[in-house]
Amino acid sequence: MRTTGCEDGGRGPASTGKLTQMSATADGGRIEITDLTKRFGDFVAVDNLSFSVAPGRVTGFLGPNGAGKTTTLRILLGLVKPTAGTATIGGVSYAGISTPLTTVGSALEATNFHPGRSGRDHLRVLAATAGIPDSRVDEMLELVGIPAAARQRAGGYSMGMRQRLGLAAAMLGDPQVLILDEPANGLDPEGIRWLRGFLRSLAAQGRTILVSSHMLQEVEQTVDDVVIISNGRLVRAGTIESLHGPVTALVRTSDPGRLAGALRVADVTSTPGADGNSLSVQTDDLRLIGDVALRAGLPIWQLQPQASDLEELFFALTEGQNRNLGDGTAPQEQDAIAGQDGGNEK
Known part of the structure; x- marks a missing residue:
């Protein structure tokens, strides 16, 4: 399997090389989270969580800061032990994957490198552990758009460059599954646009893409x-x-009541709008609305499709007290996120 690059301000990415993709199992790297629970003492970070991520699609894993996203991803990647439930990739746990780097690529932190080591050397060390040639390292640096910074110390990278380096590391093994935690943090608008196209291209190849974020709009x-x-x-x-939800249409006219009757x-x-001059019409056929208004002899001041505001929906679904933030139990979850998963589980 090969990866083609995406437009990113003229940075022409290369293919991902000649490595042969090794799928997790025959079902193509499907992610399954089943009845997953993680407790630290009396604190419940993940609570009977179940969902699946299909190959060939980009799945957004969303929730406010502290919702349990990172803990879930770390359980999926074998970094934290669950209290109950399972998290599998291609039908097996991460620990059961014989060649993890060539099956699952992940980037959970943008600081997971030695600050005194160059970006290229960081990738070379990772590649050597899996027998991946250095030529692949250079391809990935070109792919993510930081070849000019390859020999600079990674400790001097901007946040956006660190994100790109983490993505290059995740893609080293040409994996079937890609798991990214807040990958857009620190990227400029050009970088965000590039990332969108890059993830879409990977999904089009049949890969499984799971991307966490705390903002649906991103x-x-x-x-x-x-x-x-x-x-x-x-x-x-x-x-x-x-x-x-269903697409509706917003229409403004001089006599909404008369138009509603027509x-x-x-x-x-249709339902009347709050301003007294508009209707919300239960159809996405704008031509039909225009024809009805014309027959009724009514002027149309505004006519456009409308859908629910996803950001408002996101906040409505996640509103209420966030138990993961601002109380005495939060440090326990932070210990887990740092990999210190000792003793508190029950």
């Missing part, structure tokens, strides 16, 4: 599916289209 233009959690619990899962004759339902 990933709305990228993802196919969304999983939203709050306080470690699932609150919504489905396609991005299902979150939008629309009823055409078997179209």
